Amino acid sequence: ELKVEQNPLFLSMQEGKNYTIYCNYSTTSDRLYWYRQDPGKSLESLFVLLSNGAVKQEGRLMASLDTKARLSTLHITAAVHDLSATYFCAVDMNYGGSQGNLIFGKGTKLSVKP
């Protein structure tokens, strides 16, 4: 059974600081996703990481994937208040030749304070 673990689950940061969210998963997977969720809203896609060593950046967020270590990181640079949200990683389970489905971590609730 695939398990996806995120840490930390809660993160309170000051504006301007850097921090990293970690996402570990228990079995081999094809791809990994990062999503953002604002309170009461749906999921907003941030990154799709498709191969070992993949790195993607958008603004103050950078995501990377190490498939050998079964680890993805979401790095936040010089945090601003607008980044306050819950961040989820999700691993795509590919059941043999069939389409996969997403297994989610529990999310990291990020609060950026002035």
Next chain:
Amino acid sequence: DGGITQSPKYLFRKEGQNVTLSCEQNLNHDAMYWYRQDPGQGLRLIYYSQIVNDFQKGDIAEGYSVSREKKESFPLTVTSAQKNPTAFYLCASRKAPGQGNYGYTFGSGTRLTVV
């Protein structure tokens, strides 16, 4: 513009009542999914469907039922057998593998409350 439409946005269910949540997509996606989210938790898979007239149970299918009579539509029924249905429900879709798009598209969600 293409997308996924979930309705209603808010739904209230009385004890012992069945309710149906709607999910419609015009993205021509083959696969559709239903997830449940409880407060402070990640999403858990209820059911998924890869083609019309076929669907598979996810991790928490008990007390739920689905149908996939059309490619565009994947309604979820929450039955009276689901004892704790209060949650946020999200529908998602994606293309078949090999079609170059690895992304999932999510609907805006339905918040179900038992009254």
